[in-house]
Amino acid sequence: MAAEQETKARRGGYYGESVDFGVLYRNQRGICGICRHPVPFETFAVDHVRPTSKGGKHFAWNLQIAHKACNSRKNNKLPSHLAP
Numbered sequence: 001m002a003a004e005q006e007t008k009a010r011r012g013g014y015y016g017e018s019v020d021f022g023v024l025y026r027n028q029r030g031i032c033g034i035c036r037h038p039v040p041f042e043t044f045a046v047d048h049v050r051p052t053s054k055g056g057k058h059f060a061w062n063l064q065i066a067h068k069a070c071n072s073r074k075n076n077k078l079p080s081h082l083a084p
């Protein structure tokens with residue numbers, strides 16, 4: 001899953017760095033950055049704190065782990081034409 005997002009990020013061509021999502025998960029102690037509840041390692045998604053559509057970068061400092069459901073709920077708040 002994490003590898004898929006990494007590939008998608010690169011294909012999108014937006015500016016960023018290669019982020020180790022396993023490290024990200026450990027640094028955030030497996031806590032969802034949106035609802036603050038634990039999220040299983042097998043199912044976590046990676047969320048841009050500042051959306052790339054609003055100028056956020058794909059760097060570790062702008063990334064947080066989240067439940068897939070939380071992540072898509074957040075994304076749904078954005079106008080669809082701005083979604084990455």
Ligand SMILES: [Zn+2]
Nearest residue numbers: 032035067070
């Ligand atoms: Zn959550």
